[in-house]
Amino acid sequence: MNRLYANTVLVVDDDYFVLESVCMILKEAGYNVKSAFSAIEALDMIKADAPDIVLTDIRMPGMNGIELLERVHASEPNLPVLLMTAFAEMDVAVDAVKKGAFDLILKPYKPEYMIHAVSKAARYCRLLDMERTYKSNLEETVRQRTKDLNAALTQLRKMSYELLSKLTTVAEYRDTDTGMHTSRIGVFSAEIAKEIGMSSEFVDVIRYASAMHDIGKVGISDNILLKPGALTKEEFEIMKTHCEKGWNMLHDTEFDMIKTAASIALNHHERWDGTGYPNGLKGDSTPVEGRIVMLSDQYEALRSARPYKRGFTHVETCKIINEGDGRTMPGHFDPDVLKAFKKNEAAFEEIYKKLAEE
DSSP states (O other), rough: OOSSSOOOOEEEEEHHHHHHHHHHHHHHHOOEEEEEEEEHHHHHHHHHOSEEEEEESSSSSSSOOOHHHHHHHHHOOOSSSSEESOOOOOOHHHHHHHHTEEEESSOOOOHHHHHHHHHHHHHHHHHHHHHHHHHHHHHHHHHHHHHHHHHHHHHHHHHHHHHHHHHHHHHHHHHTTTTTTHHHHHHHHHHHHHHTTOOOOHHHHHHHHHGGGGGGGGSSSSSHHHHHSSSHHHHHHHTTTTTHHHHHSSSSSSSHHHHHHHHHHHHHHHHHHTTTTTSSOOGSSSSSSHHHHHHHHHHHHSSBBBBBBBBHHHHHHHHHHHHSSSSHHHGSSOOOHHHHHTTTHHHHHHHHHHHHHO
């Protein structure tokens, strides 16, 4: 016989001669065979070392074969149990099937049929084993692929951050007075984003994406960008185009972080009251990332010294943002963003000092 899987068959019968004959037939067919004279003995053997197949008589004193079937399946639901009976009553057969019997063998049995029935059970065991192996391998493959994907995404995220940092450096080379300006903007913006309840993912994105808010300045001529004094009206109109230039550089992308950077570049000079530029957006028509960076950029601009102005102290800057000075007014800011700034004024001062240019 070409046995596919099962190594061990447990035969259970209270009739010694039947037990011996069945065991002999199965041994000759190539199976390892164990025997038990009662269901109780069989349960103890199964508990100690479960066989691959159970072949049991139905009519036995004490616990019968169907009760044994139920007890076996309570602990080993996939263990195939074949029932032998000298009674071919339909109700016995139906009850056995309902209880999960794998097959019925009628006494007096034909050896060929018994071997065939056990062979079917062996193939069933083989299929179960293949399924378990497949699931185990699949789960391991999924775990490994997930690990590899997470590693790749982490690497891509790091590469994106580095790329943003290097692009930001390009803008800083064109604007020598900015120093740590862009770095502080990112930390300021992250503080506000956390305070107004944005997701940790958004906080992480705006921390890096906001650094590119002035990337469009690479398209502004040096005689305007590096002018030591105040700009004329015409020069200021040209300077304002850095918003659209930044948007044009960044927006055509599939990556969310770069999309956010593009939105910030375009919208970080819009104002809540609609008096900003380039599009005069009002209220929450400006994306939240733009509203956050707008305040962060204003704080940074007020604190920083320029050839045409001194740098204000933290106290002076907070007073201007919260109360206004004619040029900068509280109505320019998203009320929620302004409230978050007020709650974190001390953090802004600490960040500015910590990241101050040496």
